[in-house]
Amino acid sequence: MEKNNTIADHFSHLDDPRVERHRRHTLVDIITITICAALCGADDWVAIERFGKAKETWFQGFLELPNGIPSHDTFGRFFSHLCPRSFQNCFIQWVQSITNRFPGKLVAIDGKTLRRSFTESDKKNAIHLVNAWSIENKLVLGQLKTDTKSNEITAIPELLEAIAVKGAVVSIDAMGCHKAIAEKIREKEAHYLLAVKNNQPRLYSAIHELLHSKKAKSYQRPVIDFYSSEKEQHGRHEIRRCWVYNAAAKLPIATEWMDLGAALF
Numbered sequence: 001m002e003k004n005n006t007i008a009d010h011f012s013h014l015d016d017p018r019v020e021r022h023r024r025h026t027l028v029d030i031i032t033i034t035i036c037a038a039l040c041g042a043d044d045w046v047a048i049e050r051f052g053k054a055k056e057t058w059f060q061g062f063l064e065l066p067n068g069i070p071s072h073d074t075f076g077r078f079f080s081h082l083c084p085r086s087f088q089n090c091f092i093q094w095v096q097s098i099t100n101r102f103p104g105k106l107v108a109i110d111g112k113t114l115r116r117s118f119t120e121s122d123k124k125n126a127i128h129l130v131n132a133w134s135i136e137n138k139l140v141l142g143q144l145k146t147d148t149k150s151n152e153i154t155a156i157p158e159l160l161e162a163i164a165v166k167g168a169v170v171s172i173d174a175m176g177c178h179k180a181i182a183e184k185i186r187e188k189e190a191h192y193l194l195a196v197k198n199n200q201p202r203l204y205s206a207i208h209e210l211l212h213s214k215k216a217k218s219y220q221r222p223v224i225d226f227y228s229s230e231k232e233q234h235g236r237h238e239i240r241r242c243w244v245y246n247a248a249a250k251l252p253i254a255t256e257w258m259d260l261g262a263a264l265f
Helices: 007-011 027-039 045-054 072-081 084-098 149-162 179-187 201-212 252-256
Strands: 106-113 128-134 139-146 169-172 191-194 223-233 236-246 262-264
Touching (some): 007 027, 007 084
16 A cells, blocks of 8 residues: 555544543554454444454554454444544545546435434434445545435535545536535536536526427537437336537526536436
8 A cells, every 4th residue: 555545644643532541452453443344344343343353363464453452342432432523534535545536537426314224212313424426436435424315405515625526527416406516516626517407497497498499409509429328228228318518608597607518418
């Protein structure tokens, strides 16, 4: 691994919540074992301890382990007191340091509600997460928890602030189709691909008119590019066609959106 790309490089300055005289395991050891275990499917503290002990000889090659592998109680207590936002920032920086550069790559931002995260007994809301997913690297670049799906609008700019997307194409569904989000993506030196629905009525109407106006003959529309694909899938013959139009040339409203250059249909 390249210099400054290790877990120790990115987590060594994280504030340790433990009382110093009670520290029997180093912070980097605990975090490294936890991340490795989670990547291999461990989903609770007992499983993380079990993984650590099974791979102890391997961990001894690069970790200090002054008192062996921590117990599951130690893992649990440590992370229950750790600042989640500080950990997230360190984790995002580490992930970005080991991923490929992004020019021309697609980063998809989407919100997901965790299954079975709603508890009927205490009436807690289901957990909703906004993720930034690198298609090329098949890796989550960043993640934020929101109270409800509607809060994606405020969470997306915050997530964009925390990750590096320079040169990438950032795609978001209609929930994220807002001028401020488009501006934030351009501020991060990336390009945006936003789905348009009726939550942006003026823009949606302008696009609809461009496509369906009787006066707008096909040869009058400034087509930049066209792509078509056909395949057999799920027992059906699927045909997909995509037109790319010069939005600036035909949509007066395009000037209200920062650097809007094309519309895809």
